[in-house]
Structures are given as C-alpha cells and as structure tokens.
Amino acid sequence: MINTFNFNWFLENCLPFIYKLRNKIIVIKYGGAAMQSNHLKMQVIKDILFLSSFGIKLIIVHGGGPVINDWLQRLHIQPKFKNGIRVTDGPTMEVVEMVLAGKINKELVNLINMYDNIGIGLSGKDAKLLLASNMFDDSSNLVGNIESVNTNLLNLLLNNGYIPVIASVASSYDLVTYNINADIAAANIAQALNAHQLILLTDTPGILLDVEDPSSLQKEINIDDVNNLCKKNIIAGGMIPKVQSCVTALMNQVDSTHIIDGRVEHSLLLELLTSERIGSKIVL
Structure with a gap:
C-alpha cells in the first residue's frame, strides 16, 4: 500500500495519525542495516522528511557500530562489547568520535539537505548538548551516562522547523569525551x-x-513482561540497552516507545501511520 500510492487509502488510514502527531516530538534512534544500505538510507531520510512536512517535530540520534568496527579493524584495534555496550578505551574513543561526528553525522545531514535545508548536524559536545559522566568505575573505559541535555538548544531548532541529527558522543565537566x-x-x-x-x-x-520465529513478535508488551524476558535471557546482547532505554523513557513521561525493523522499507511510516504497525510497542 505504501509503495503504490492510493490517495483514498491514505486519507482513510494515515491522516488521522498525522493529525494526532502534528506538533508532537518524536525521537528516532537510527542505526543498523538501514544505515548501511544506501537504498534503505534514502528511504528512511525521505520518510523522515515526509513526516516533518506535516509539522511533526523529529530528532534523529544515530549510532554507527558496523562502520566503527570497520575503522577499528583497519587500525588493528579489536572491537569489544559487554552486555551490548562497546568497551571504549582511549584509542577506540578517538575512532568512535571520528566516525560518528565526522563521517556518519555529516552524511545524514547532507542527505536531508539534498531535499530541504533543515538538517542540522550536532554531537553532544555542541553547546553542551549532552553532558556525561563515566558509566563504570574504570576510568579507562570511556562509556558515559548522560547527566544533562541542553533542551533549550533542541527546542530552538525544533520550533524553527529544523531536524537535529545527533551523534552520540558527549563531553563532561572535566572535558573528557x-x-x-x-x-x-x-x-x-x-x-x-x-x-x-x-x-x-x-x-x-x-x-x-x-x-528464529518471526511470528513470535510481541506487537505490544508491558514493562513487567520485558523484565521477565531479560531475566530468562530471551532478551539478551544488543537488545538489552534497547529495551532498557525504552523502559527508562516510559517511566519518565515519554508516551510510547517502539522497537522496529529498519530493514523494512517505510517501517517508520508503517509503525507511526497505520493501526497494524510492524514492530514492538512497549507500554507501562
């Protein structure tokens, strides 16, 4: 339905969702295969611009794990992970910042600005957008917990029609990255x-x-069931920070959280603008 545009179908199915989302803020974490495939990347950017054109306020926060891994291996640095979080020593941090803020961020901003000059590229260092402290006791592992977010900057951009594109690198009060x-x-x-x-x-x-079974997808699941699946190791590895992030957001006034498949074309539109949806919605 999405690929072959049907105006009557659009009016009946999508417009009610668009009206509900107008002037609302949606934060999109963008990563994975949808970032590696040029075709999917263009589809995601077009879908984001489509949503933005209806007055929906969008923020993109991007990762770039596979690209970071590629550059680490080129430099003979072995990528390491623990519970889905990258172990980040000093040399790794330099590569992470170079790839996220210097390469991927500017590529995404450039794609947005091919169609409309509303993409603004930022890292957490800009205007102290993200201030962080060390997540671990080990000061050599430069993985951070966010302590504050410069919402004044983000609201300024959103209220003037821009789409902030944020690389997930942060500074700290003692200037550690x-x-x-x-x-x-x-x-x-x-x-x-x-x-x-x-x-x-x-x-x-x-x-x-x-x-191994796509039919076991949980279209809607509450926090208690998510926690039970984590205890049983059904949710494991890289999914742990995803579900924990969703749970934390829900418990801090975010209305709904969704985990969706970026490999599916127009997955954003299908999740946001149709009643069927395609991913998992985590609820309180």
Missing part, C-alpha cells in the same frame, strides 16, 4: 524533552519470544 550508546542517548533526549514517542530502528522485527 565519552561514547554514549545511541539507544541510551535517544532515550535520555526523549525524556528530557517530554517527547511523545521514542522509536528505535534496529535489525530485528522487534521483541521476539523465539529469535
């Missing part, structure tokens, strides 16, 4: 702004009871 997991960064930004929705674009259909 921290790597912030992009799911966690998106959740913190969403709750700081009292956003209407947090959407995580990922490489799975959503929360599955069986990773």
Whole structure:
C-alpha cells in the first residue's frame, strides 16, 4: 500500500495519525542495516522528511557500530562489547568520535539537505548538548551516562522547523569525551524533552519470544513482561540497552516507545501511520 500510492487509502488510514502527531516530538534512534544500505538510507531520510512536512517535530540520534568496527579493524584495534555496550578505551574513543561526528553525522545531514535545508548536524559536545559522566568505575573505559541535555538548544531548532541529527558522543565537566550508546542517548533526549514517542530502528522485527520465529513478535508488551524476558535471557546482547532505554523513557513521561525493523522499507511510516504497525510497542 505504501509503495503504490492510493490517495483514498491514505486519507482513510494515515491522516488521522498525522493529525494526532502534528506538533508532537518524536525521537528516532537510527542505526543498523538501514544505515548501511544506501537504498534503505534514502528511504528512511525521505520518510523522515515526509513526516516533518506535516509539522511533526523529529530528532534523529544515530549510532554507527558496523562502520566503527570497520575503522577499528583497519587500525588493528579489536572491537569489544559487554552486555551490548562497546568497551571504549582511549584509542577506540578517538575512532568512535571520528566516525560518528565526522563521517556518519555529516552524511545524514547532507542527505536531508539534498531535499530541504533543515538538517542540522550536532554531537553532544555542541553547546553542551549532552553532558556525561563515566558509566563504570574504570576510568579507562570511556562509556558515559548522560547527566544533562541542553533542551533549550533542541527546542530552538525544533520550533524553527529544523531536524537535529545527533551523534552520540558527549563531553563532561572535566572535558573528557565519552561514547554514549545511541539507544541510551535517544532515550535520555526523549525524556528530557517530554517527547511523545521514542522509536528505535534496529535489525530485528522487534521483541521476539523465539529469535528464529518471526511470528513470535510481541506487537505490544508491558514493562513487567520485558523484565521477565531479560531475566530468562530471551532478551539478551544488543537488545538489552534497547529495551532498557525504552523502559527508562516510559517511566519518565515519554508516551510510547517502539522497537522496529529498519530493514523494512517505510517501517517508520508503517509503525507511526497505520493501526497494524510492524514492530514492538512497549507500554507501562
């Protein structure tokens, strides 16, 4: 239906959702395969611009794990992860910042501005957008927890029709640069702004009871069931920070959180503008 435009179908199915979302803030965490495929990347950007054209206020927070891994390996640095979070020593942090803020961020902004001059590229260092402290006791592991978000800057941009595109790198009061997991960064930004929705674009259909069975997708799941799935290791690895981010956002005034498959064309539109949806919606 989305690929072959049907105006009557659009009026009947999509416009009610658009009216409800107008002037609402939606934070989109963008990463995974949808970022690696040029075709999917263009589709995501076009869908974001489509939503923005109806007065929906959008913020993009991006990761870039596969590209970071590629550059680390080129420099003979072994990527390491623990519970879905990248272990980040000094040399790794330099590569993370270079790739996220210097390469991926500017590519995404450039794609937006090909169609409309409303993309603004930022890292957490700009105007102290994200201030962080160390997540761990080990000061050599430069993974951060966000302590504050400069909502004045974001609201200024949103209220003037811009789309902030944010690389998940943060500074600190002692000027240390921290790597912030992009799911966690998106959740913190969403709750700081009292956003209407947090959407995580990922490489799975959503929360599955069986990773080998797409039909086990949980279209709607509450926090208690999410916690039980984590305890049973059904939710594990890179999904842990995603669901934890959604839970944290929900408990801090974000109205709804969604994990959707960025490999599906127009997944954003299908999740936001149709009653069927395609991903997992986590609720209180």
